[in-house]
Amino acid sequence: xxxxxxxxxxxxxxxxxxxxxxxxxxxxxxxxxxxxxxxxxxxxxxxxxxxxxxxxxxxxxxxxxxxxxxxxxxxxxxxxxxxxxxxxxxxxxxxxxxxxxxxxxxxxxxxxxxxxxx
Numbered sequence: 001x002x003x004x005x006x007x008x009x010x011x012x013x014x015x016x017x018x019x020x021x022x023x024x025x026x027x028x029x030x031x032x033x034x035x036x037x038x039x040x041x042x043x044x045x046x047x048x049x050x051x052x053x054x055x056x057x058x059x060x061x062x063x064x065x066x067x068x069x070x071x072x073x074x075x076x077x078x079x080x081x082x083x084x085x086x087x088x089x090x091x092x093x094x095x096x097x098x099x100x101x102x103x104x105x106x107x108x109x110x111x112x113x114x115x116x117x118x
Contacts, residue, residue: 024061025082027073028089034058 035055042051062071062078062085072079080088 025064025071025085026058027060027062027076027078028085028092029078030060030073030075031058032092034060 035058038054038058039051042054060073060075062073064071070079070081071085078085078088
């Protein structure tokens, strides 16, 4: 039997342990901050070869509280459910629409039939 400290109960299989290790949630705010710092650091040094590898290695796991079913980041203090963490991650990773996106939307609108435009 394996004792999992975050969940407070015994787990009997290695498969369960691997599942729990893979299901850890990373703090989206801390990860975004770290990614920005890595990109700025690499831009200042002038080398772009290992940026993607460095970005993939960033992991800041959050602790799960089984009583409240919330995740807690010990670094920044974020306290959220899995759904809220997903929403925050989506908001942080959202990019601003570019001019090309606006052109594509206009072209799509222009090519629709008159009934669909209303």
